[in-house]
Amino acid sequence: MLSRTADHLFWMSRYVERAENIARMLDVNNRMSLLPQKTQDVERQWRAALDTMGLLELYRLTGKPHQPSAVMHFMVLDRDNPSSIVSCLRAARENAHAVRGTLTSELWETINATWIAMRSFTAAGLEGDGASEFFEWVKFRSHLSRGVSVGTMMRDEAMHFMRLGTFLERADSTARLLDVKFHELGVSNRRDEAAEYYQWSALLHSVSAFEIYRRVYRDVITPAKVAELLVLHRDMPRSLAHCTEEVYELLLKVANQRSAETERRAGELAASLRFGRVDDVFEEGLHEYLTGFIDKVGDLGNRISNDFLVPLT
Template sequence: MLSRTADHLFWMARYTERAENTARMLDANYQLSLLPQSDEYAELGWRAMLSISELSGVYAAGHQGMKSRDVIDFMARDASNPSSIVNCLRAARENTRAVRSSTNSELWESLNTTWLECQRLLAGGILERDPYEFFEWVKFRSHLSRGVQLGTLVKDDAFWFMRLGTFIERADNTARILDVKFEMLEQRADTSAQPFDYYHWTAVLRSVSGFEVYRKVYRDVITPERVAGLLILYGDWPRSLAASIAEVEQLIGRVAYGRASETARLAAQLSAELRDGRIQNILKGGLHAYLVDFLARVNDLASRISRDFLVPLAPPKPATQTQSGESQTQTQSGESQTQTAGVAVR
């Protein structure tokens, strides 16, 4: 398969998954914002979400304050946000359109209809009327797209590259969703005396379709440690980090044909660590530090996949000096969160 074709398929799947996970992250924060809490704690949730998505600077350039409606609008349809739901759905459609001969008419119709319907819903004021309904619609359309892939496509290289994009993006976003909530917990003592309760973790679990799974696995009270264990280490649940990276490991093996041995080795190493990990050890070393390291390693894997099989990503810009004298570079952690949309750029 041509690397350009594989690139379009990989990014089509990533953008579709990213739109879904952005909707999940917004849904979790929106549900939490409806609970009784201080204004400071509610604002902390939105700030944490923008921070972990690496979009704080883009948001601040066009907005003052941290109102929930402004953040939802920015993450859902703002043209200046390359990872907004609208931009992701448009990019998924355009990447599919560029390689229609490598997919089928059912997949194209699914993504094209999603794009057209999204514009109609937003023009009809769904975000102002009922954000939850829009988030659920985005998740449903993503599920439909994956269902079309699984139910109609031949399992060849095109199919495997789509699946690879899906699970790389899912691992990245599940880690971000979990980190958002735990970052809020770490800062809560300085901003609010509100106690943590059952409803907060229920909203987080529901945002990743994990509430029923949690009940089946633990059948007991919801605790932060068990939520983290489920989202990170439970390999039998397809949205966990362990399950996502296990899929990435297998998919790299399917498309490598003996090449990219170092990429395959790093994927296998990360998968083995998750498979054999213990949540007590992860929490002892600090969950935020663990997730930051995990995101960096997933980022490295994604960059290596692009280098080995796809159209390589542009190198990061040289370091610049901030006013405080610290050296900073423009990261590509997304590739996962700040990649621009469109056929020419993926």
């Protein structure tokens, strides 16, 4: 496969996944901001969300306050923000259009229809219950895109690069979401039991893991078990362990003469999660562990670009 084609497929999937993950993070932040709390606590939550996505400095340049409505507009509709949902869906559509002949007509139409519908959304649609409905729509369109790709695309290199982009992006996003939310919801910041339960359950809902948590642990929600589920549980679709295992397996399928070191690093990372223990993670420090993981995922992304795609400049 031509590196240019692989590059478009890889980034098409990454941008669709990124739009979904941003919607998930904004949704959980929006829900938490509705809890009774001080104004400065709400602003801190939204500032932390921007920081975890690496957008805090860019947002400061806008001069807007860290209020829910302002941050949501920046993260949803601001076309000058390259990581806003509208920018991600536009980039996904542009990448899909560049390789339209490689995609099935059903997949192209799904991605194109998502972008057409996205252009009609306005700031007024994010008010009240509209925000939650919009975030659900973004997640649904992302699910639909993946479902159509699985149901209509051949299991060839095109599909492998699409899935590679999806799982690499998902691993990075889950780690970032887990990091910022554990900082916000840490034991030292506990309030009352009801609020604490709502906050942890909102985090699990944000990664579609609430029902899975109940099935696996059949117990009250505790920080250590949430971390174990989202970091080390291989059967959890959005866990770090599952995502890195998928990345490693996909790299083996598209391997070339230059990718041996990339495969080794991906396999090493997947193995460390497969055989890791949550006690060791907390002994190192969850923030330090997740920061190191994000750096390793970033390194894998750069290596994949150099080995298979159009090298980053």
